[in-house]
Amino acid sequence: xxxxxxxxxxxxxxxxxxxxxxxxxxxxxxxxxxxxxxxxxxxxxxxxxxxxxxxxxxxxxxxxxxxxxxxxxxxxxxxxxxxxxxxxxxxxxxxxxxxxxxxxxxxxxxxxxxxxxxxxxxxxxxxxxxxxxxxxxxxxxxxxxxxxxxxxxxxxxxxxxxxxxxxxxxxxxxxxxxxxxxxxxxxxxxxxxxxxxxxxxxxxxxxxxxxxxxxxxxxxxxxxxxxxxxxxxxxxxxxxxxxxxxxxxxxxxxxxxxxxxxxxxxxxxxxxxxxxxxxxxxxxxxxxxxxxxxxxxxxxxxxxxxxxxxxxxxxxxxxxxxxxxxxxxxxxxxxxxxxxxxxxxxxxxxxxxxxxxxxxxxxxxxxxxxxxxxxxxxxxxxxxxxxxxxxxxxxxxxxxxxxxxxxxxxxxxxxxxx
Numbered sequence: 001x002x003x004x005x006x007x008x009x010x011x012x013x014x015x016x017x018x019x020x021x022x023x024x025x026x027x028x029x030x031x032x033x034x035x036x037x038x039x040x041x042x043x044x045x046x047x048x049x050x051x052x053x054x055x056x057x058x059x060x061x062x063x064x065x066x067x068x069x070x071x072x073x074x075x076x077x078x079x080x081x082x083x084x085x086x087x088x089x090x091x092x093x094x095x096x097x098x099x100x101x102x103x104x105x106x107x108x109x110x111x112x113x114x115x116x117x118x119x120x121x122x123x124x125x126x127x128x129x130x131x132x133x134x135x136x137x138x139x140x141x142x143x144x145x146x147x148x149x150x151x152x153x154x155x156x157x158x159x160x161x162x163x164x165x166x167x168x169x170x171x172x173x174x175x176x177x178x179x180x181x182x183x184x185x186x187x188x189x190x191x192x193x194x195x196x197x198x199x200x201x202x203x204x205x206x207x208x209x210x211x212x213x214x215x216x217x218x219x220x221x222x223x224x225x226x227x228x229x230x231x232x233x234x235x236x237x238x239x240x241x242x243x244x245x246x247x248x249x250x251x252x253x254x255x256x257x258x259x260x261x262x263x264x265x266x267x268x269x270x271x272x273x274x275x276x277x278x279x280x281x282x283x284x285x286x287x288x289x290x291x292x293x294x295x296x297x298x299x300x301x302x303x304x305x306x307x308x309x310x311x312x313x314x315x316x317x318x319x320x321x322x323x324x325x326x327x328x329x330x331x332x333x334x335x336x337x338x339x340x341x342x343x344x345x346x347x348x349x350x351x352x353x354x355x356x357x358x359x360x361x362x363x364x365x366x367x368x369x370x371x372x373x374x375x376x377x378x379x380x381x382x383x384x385x386x387x388x389x390x391x392x393x394x395x396x397x398x399x400x401x402x403x404x405x406x407x408x409x410x411x412x413x414x415x416x417x418x
Contacts, residue, residue, distance in 0.1 A: 003133055003410050008339060010129040011402045017128075018402060019395045022121035023095040029084030029110045029117070031101055032148030033158045035061040038082045038120060042145045045124050049131040051143075059162035060152075063145040066172075067130060073139025074416040076409050077174035077364075079160075079357060080116070080123035081149035087111040090389040104154050114386045115182035115373065118393060120145065122180070122401040129406050139413040142174055149356050151314070160359040169363055175416065176324055177366040178408045179357045180401055184383040186372025188394035189343035191336040191404060193369040194350065195325040197249065199318035200278035201285050202354030205253075206310040207232065207273045207296050209260075216265035225271040226260055228303040232296050233258070233273070239291050244284060251288060252278040252352055278352045280317055318358040321365035328367055331411045335404045341396060343372070353386075371404065373397040 021041075030038055039061045046054045046065040053066040061082070088109025089097045099110040112118075127143055144163065152158030157165075186192050209229045214222025233255050240251050253275065260271030277292070279285040293309045300307040329345075336345040348370060357368050374383045375394040384390040 002414070003136060004334070004407060006133060007129055007406045007410065008403055010132060011125065011399050011406065012340060014125050014128055014402070015399045018121050018125040018398050021124055022117050022395065022398060025117035025120055026112050027095040027097060029097050029099055029112045031086060031103055031110055032083040032150055033060045033152045033156055034101070035082045035147045039063050039145070039147070042120065042124065046127060046143065049127055051131070058166055058168060059147055059158055061147040062163055062168070064168055065127065065143040066140060067127070067134060067143065068140045069137025069413070070135035071138040073413050075140045075142060075172045075174045076412050077142040077144055077169070077177040077360070078123060078126060078405050078409055079144040079146055079177060079179040079360065080119040081146045082116055082120050083148050083150050084110050084112045084116065085114055085150055085387060087113040087387065087389050089113070091392055111389065113388060113391045114150065115391070115393060116149065118182045118373065118398055118401070119180065122398055122405065125402040126406045126409070129402070130409065137410060137413060139416070140172060141409050141413070142172070144168060160356040164359055164363065169360070174364055176412055177360045177364055178405060179366070179368045180405060181355070181368070181370050182373040182393065182397060182401070183370045184374050184385050184391060185380050186370060186374065187343060187376060187380060188373050188397040189341050189400045190372040191332050191345045191369060191400065192348035192372070193320070193325065193329065193332060193345070193367070194348050195320050195322045197280040197317050197319050197350060198368060199355045199358070200252070200280055200350070200352045201282070201317045202315045203277040203285070203289070204312040204314055205275040205277055205292065208308045209271045209273075209300060209305055210307065211267070211269060211305045213269040214267050216267055219267055222267050223304045224267050225269070225305055226267065228300055228305045229258060229260065229271040229273060231299050231303065235295050235299055236292065239288060239295065243291055244288070249280040249284055250350065250352070251280070251284060252276070253288065253292065277311070278354070280350060282317065315354040315356050316358040316362060318355045318368055319361055320367050321361070324365040324367050327415065328408055328412065331407050332369065332404060335400065335407055339400065339403060343400070367408070369404070371397050371401045
C-alpha cells in the first residue's frame with residue numbers, strides 16, 4: 001500500500017502508451033504457438049527496462065522476465081496470454097486486423113477477439129511501472145507472457161501446461177500468481193472476482209458411431225448410425241438433467257458438430273459427433289466422462305451399432321484460492337473505487353468458459369479476476385461477447401487492469417516480506 005499513489009500516478013501517465021501497444025497488437029494478431037512478433041515486442045521491452053533476466057522461446061514463443069526488487073522478500077508471478085483467435089474481424093476500426101493465416105490446415109482470418117492484446121499491453125505497462133519502482137519493492141516479480149491459451153494447433157503442445165513443463169514456475173518459484181481477463185460482461189473499469197471455482201474445466205468429446213451402410217429405401221438391410229447418433233445426442237442431455245446433483249455444481253454437455261452421410265438415399269457406415277464438456281468439480285468431471293461412455297456404448301449396442309468414445313481433458317477448473325482471494329480483495333476494492341474513473345467491484349457468477357491459467361493454480365495459489373471493457377452506452381447483456389468478430393473494447397478499462405496487477409504484486413510482496 002505505501003506505493004499505491006506512485007503506481008496510480010505512473011499508470012495514468014502511461015495510459016496513452018498502453019493504448020498504443022494494445023492497438024498495435026490488435027492490428028497484428030498472431031495465432032497460438034506463432035506469436036513471434038508479439039514475443040519480440042515484449043522481450044525487447046523487458047530488456048530495455050533492465051530486467052534481471054529475460055527468457056524467450058519458452059513453450060515455443062513465450063517470454064518470461066524476472067524483476068528483482070531492491071529489498072529482500074518473496075516471489076510473485078503475473079501472467080498475460082498473447083494469442084489471437086481464428087476469427088475474421090468485423091469491427092470498423094482504423095487498427096482493425098486484416099491478418100490471415102493457416103489454422104489446422106485451413107486459411108482463416110485472425111483477430112484478438114478475446115482481448116489478449118489488452119492483457120499483453122496491460123502487463124507491459126505493469127512492467128514499466130514496477131521497473132521504475134524496483135528499489136522500493138520487497139522481493140521479485142516474475143512476468144509470464146504466455147502463448148497458446150486458446151489451445152495450440154492440433155498435434156502440438158503449448159500454453160500454460162508446456163510452460164510449466166519447461167520450468168516457468170521454477171528458479172525462482174513464486175508463492176502466488178495473479179492474472180486477469182477483460183470481459184464484455186461488465187462495464188468498462190468494473191472489477192469482477194469470485195473465490196473458489198470461477199471458470200469451468202473444458203474437455204473435448206468425440207463419438208464415432210459405426211453402423212452398416214445400405215440403401216435408404218431398405219434400412220433393415222443395414223445398421224443406421226444416424227438414428228443411433230440422434231438417440232445418443234438426446235440421451236446425453238439426461239446426464240446433466242437427471243444424473244448430476246446440480247445443487248452441488250453446474251455442468252454442461254454440448255454436441256456442437258455432427259457429420260455423417262453424403263446423400264439422401266444412402267444410410268452411411270458411420271457418423272462422427274464432436275462436443276464439449278464443462279464442469280466445476282473434478283469428481284463430477286470424471287463422473288460425466290464415465291456416464292457419457294456408458295450411455296453412448298449402451299445405446300449403440302441396443303441399436304446393433306458400435307461406437308468409439310474419445311474424451312480429451314483440456315483445461316482444469318479455474319479455482320481461485322480462497323485464502324489468497326480474501327487477502328487480496330481489499331487491494332482490488334481500493335483499485336476499483338479510486339482512480340480517474342472509479343467503477344466499483346463485484347462478485348461475479350461462475351463462468352462456463354475455461355482458462356488455462358488453471359494449470360498454474362494447480363501448483364501454486366492463484367487469483368484470476370475480470371476487468372470490464374464494455375462502453376458505457378452499451379448494456380453488457382447486449383454487448384458482443386468475447387470471441388465474437390464484433391467484440392469491442394473500451395480502452396479506459398486498460399488503466400484499471402494496469403493498476404490492479406501492479407498493486408496486487410506490490411501488496412502481496414509487502415505482506416510476505418521478511
